Amino acid sequence: MSEPLLSVRGLARHFPLYAPGVRRRVAGVSKAVDDVSFELASGESLGLVGESGSGKTTTARCILRAMDPTAGEVLFRLPDGRRVDLAKLSSGELKPIRQHAQMIFQDPFSSLNPRMTVRDIVGEPLVIHRVARGAELDARVSEILQRVGLKPEHRSRYPHAFSGGQRQRIGIARALIMRPSLIVCDEATSALDVSVQAQVLDLLQELQREFRLTYLFVTHNLDVVRGFCDRVAVMRKGRIVELASTTEIFSAPQHPYTKILLSAVPSPDPDLPMNFNIGEELARLDAMTS
């Protein structure tokens, strides 16, 4: 049991930068993800936080092979105990493994096909992996819809008939229907109102206990991480600058960047003033590190 569900070692994803002009001449390389390593124990929630452009989403995508990493390995433990390197497998070999690792997306409006009914959206993974069809598929869709707080009769409706929070529940149902062990949440609650966000987070936590899920929670919202994750990895410029337990990150951050990031969060307590001079401090940090 001590063996991690997922271990990422030296993960990198580089993008070529082209020089201006008609000829595509590679002028440099952008290191979106550079030497990222971490481990994820079964049943754990790891928060991956950072600003836009820090490489957190690219990391998540490389892990699920929505994107091919440039280097590194992504060792994933299958339910039967085998360990596979997701970074090396061909797409054909990946397909049966994909059911064990699913993703929940940020925007519940663009991640659901408006021309498919909820039954088709949520049941599509079952069809793709040829697990169920017909009446059995219907039954499983109804079951999972109930589990995420929707009604079975919502099956025949289209996404536009649902609110943002309900759509996110549909997205969760679609991810859960294959009973995955790993779920990557890419800004899963960022588009929602606070009260709806709280409900969705509660649901994710309930489901985690029930299905023994492991979450990789990608977000820019430190506040969400704090109530949700066991450990937090702070990313900046493609690297993890600090990885520690949530309590340590918030009560005793070690890296200067983590401290700056925390001080930028506006506190709902008017007596705890936030730091408006972030720009200067970041510039100072850059000067120090370069």
Next chain:
Amino acid sequence: MNFSAGIEFFVNRARMAAPRFVGLAKMSDPTPSVSAQASSPLLEVKNLRVSFFTRDGVVGAVQNVSFAIGRGRTLALVGESGCGKSVTASSLLRLVQPPGRILGGRILLRSRREGEIDIAHLDEKSGLLFKVRGGLVSMIFQEPMTALSPVHTVGSQVDEAILVHQDVSPAAARRLTLDMLQRVGIADATQRYHQYPHELSGGLRQRVVIAMALVCRPELLIADEPTTALDVTIQAQILGLIRTLQREIGFAVLLITHDFGVVAQMADDVAVMRHGEIVERGTVRGVLKHPEQAYTRTLLDALPSRRYAARAALMRRVDGE
């Protein structure tokens, strides 16, 4: 000379002779004088009602909403999506589009430059409404990309805002633009002037939008979720920028947000909206620390975490170093 004209003559003399009579003069004078305005709030919204007449029925988006903002003050309007906060904001500029309609109420803007204006009752084609929009009251939006034209350089867009409202030459407008771009913290303004919005980062775009909004020195700035689309570090910088410019230029801010953190850090007063009505109103400290309404408490409790303790510990640590 008839009787009332005679009184007016003496009142005017008294006004010129001794400023302390001004308050007295106001009582008999139906048009408010400039100095009498200083004590009354810049913006006063009274019983504003906005409804949307849709095929499925009438939706009362804003129902009898009243609030006031003093000069140089910041009022935050908070609530969940659909509570009517953005409709309230857009009705201040008469931007509510059909099937929406302002049904009643008053929106009194006591402008230093133009006197008292009831925006709710201005004619759609009046020159005064034109002056209000972008001149006396300007607005910044959540998503800077949609507020900027993708086919014009950012410089020309700020120029346009000046040329529409001020009687200056294009060369003078350009100088004003460059000056404003620098003031909102855009380092290489002369170079940025010629760039298109897509060449700028989200934070820089929002700075351009702020420059556009402030270049005509408005008396009221409506900020509709100005930092919701931005990273925390960029958000901190943009909020800091709005605060600094507010102190320098002296405009009042109506801040529309759903983030209680932003409210606590930016506003003097807060109004909580729900289903088109203001359910609670007061000073920021009063409402956030001792909310009276159950709904406000629910919203505050929904914050993913109460981070007071850890932040306090962090502050102690930083102070101790």
